[in-house]
Amino acid sequence: MTSTLKDPGLAPAGHAKMDWAARHMPILGAIRRRYQTDRPLAGQRIAISLHLEAKTAVLAELLALGGAEVAITSSNPLSTQDDVAAALAERGVTVHAWRGMSDEEFRAMHERVLDLAPTLILDDGGELTALLHDRRQDLAAGVTGGAEETTTGVTRLKALARAGRLRYPMVAVNDAEMKHLFDNRYGTGQSTWDGIMRTTNVVVAGKTVVVAGYGWCGKGVAGRAKGLGARVVVTEVDPIRANEALMDGFEVLPMRRAAEVGDIFVTVTGDKDVITPEHFARMKDGAILANAGHFDVEIDVRGLERTARAQLPGRNPAVRGFVQEDGRALWLLADGRLVNLAAGDGHPIEIMDLTFGLQALSLERLTRERPAPGVYPVHPEDDRWVAALRLEAVGVEIDQLTPEQERYLASW
CATH class of the missing domain: 3.40.50.1480 (Adenosylhomocysteinase-like)
Structure with missing residues (x-):
């Protein structure tokens, strides 16, 4: 062939x-x-x-x-x-x-x-x-x-x-x-933040990071964010994992409330429509959106495009800005695809x-x-x-x- x-x-x-x-x-x-x-x-x-x-x-x-x-x-x-x-x-x-x-x-x-x-x-x-x-x-x-x-x-x-x-x-x-103990936790944890940091060049320490999903990948992303000095909020649908996140020292909120406090959002759930226009409307100006789940369906990219009145170029091709009707800009990394591979080395x-x-x-x-x-x-x-x-x-x-x-x- x-x-x-x-x-x-x-x-x-x-x-x-x-x-x-x-x-x-x-x-x-x-x-x-x-x-x-x-x-x-x-x-x-x-x-x-x-x-x-x-x-x-x-x-x-x-x-x-x-x-x-x-x-x-x-x-x-x-x-x-x-x-x-x-x-x-x-x-x-x-x-x-x-x-x-x-x-x-x-x-x-x-x-x-x-x-x-x-x-x-x-x-x-x-x-x-x-x-x-x-x-x-x-x-x-x-x-x-x-x-x-x-x-x-x-x-x-x-x-x-x-x-x-x-x-x-x-x-x-x-x-x-x-x-799953090592690849999902330590691999995803390190490579996700590598992709985010090399793409945005922003500091993580002092920011509020929202991690959607607390499976093995979510544990890794949350743990590395904590090590970088971030305040970490976890969103979950499983009460057992939510309790685990709470006992690991993280704040647990529903996404509608986490959307109001987050500076950087990372989805690792494997499901669709985890972050939608309902949440975009609540986010801070300058919020960064990244996905570390396999498919590009966790962040509603089409919804983000639909609700924006303009788009802005980022500091490199892996960053796109979406200007909301009230002037806030939300920044999407790697078009919602796997940030650790689309914007990093995996x-x-x-x-x-x-x-x-x-x-x-x-x-x-x-x-x-x-x-x-x-x-x-x-x-x-x-x-x-x-x-x-x-x-x-x-x-x-x-x-x-x-x-x-x-x-x-x-x-x-």
């Missing part, structure tokens, strides 16, 4: 990014050494929809080294790094993505990766699975299984499974302990090393075990192997249970 790129000439800069990332990914490095000799994915065809930047490219190259034919597109129109895409294409992976794809181009490139007739898929948000259960049902029978990266995608998979429609097994990588390298290690191991296990259609957890052995290797990589030793302790814990 021929790659679809913006500019193949950007490859040298992409190679440098990939090499830098690989040096900081010991888990993928350990898998890579085994894959180069054992080639456990020989004969497999893998279609990937993930944010196409350097860490993802290292994973895609690893799967190709394991013997698979690999085609990749981006799971977000604004998260592709064109230099990395060009470099990955030079390393033997078919790439169909570029930064700034239109919605139509975005959908067309997902169709292109499925033209591979995949036996395995790696999905982020359920885009490939949605196509395989709708327009490309002819290919679903050939899919051995796959892995899903994010909370939103797992939610969609479970809905398909409940309806009895999921046609192949999928591993919910997002739900693994080494994923999660830290070491964090994605954990998640992508689980992705590779889960695909490999699917080729051996061939389970029935359904949503499956990451195998505990794979989760613990990644955890142990991470500790080894940073030079940390832990205690081991003695046989007597194991017997005690197993007894009644």
Whole structure:
């Protein structure tokens, strides 16, 4: 297959990014050494929809080294790094993505990766699975299984499974302990603020930050905001999580009241219409709106455009100002898409090393075990192997249970 790129000439800069990332990914490095000799994915065809930047490219190259034919597109129109895409294409992976794809181009490139007739898929948000259960049902029978990266995608998979429609097994990588405890909390927490701060260049300390949603991602965003010196307000619909946020030291308000006090708003709920014109009307002049959830539906961007009497350019293309009828300006980051990827470099390298290690191991296990259609957890052995290797990589030793302790814990 021929790659679809913006500019193949950007490859040298992409190679440098990939090499830098690989040096900081010991888990993928350990898998890579085994894959180069054992080639456990020989004969497999893998279609990937993930944010196409350097860490993802290292994973895609690893799967190709394991013997698979690999085609990749981006799971977000604004998260592709064109230099990395060009470099990955030079390393033997078919790439169909570029930064700034239109919605139509975005959908067309997902169709292109499925033209591979995949036996395995790696999905982020359920885009490939949605196509395989709708327009490309002819290919679903050939899919051995796959892995899903994010909370939103797992939610969609479970809905398909409940309806009895999921046609192949999928591993919910997002739900693994080494994923949601670290990727969602520390990865989203750090990368979201990296995207906001590099885009706006405003101070966070002393401001009021409103975090919509207190799942693992929301915990990370709120915790990092607190560490940066912000006053943090959490909005929630789940009374248990609202209590957790309260006991973690954060103020909890409904969005209609939080809208009046917030300086920076970050949505991380996975749901639509979290911030709407009702809330825009209550916000301060200069309020900043950012989304860290998978889809660009949490902030009602169309409603923001509709209620504004004028638009203003920001300090860079990732910032747009919307002047309200009374003269207040609200600033939207990254068009309401994932601010940490559309306006930043995504999660830290070491964090994605954990998640992508689980992705590779889960695909490999699917080729051996061939389970029935359904949503499956990451195998505990794979989760613990990644955890142990991470500790080894940073030079940390832990205690081991003695046989007597194991017997005690197993007894009644």
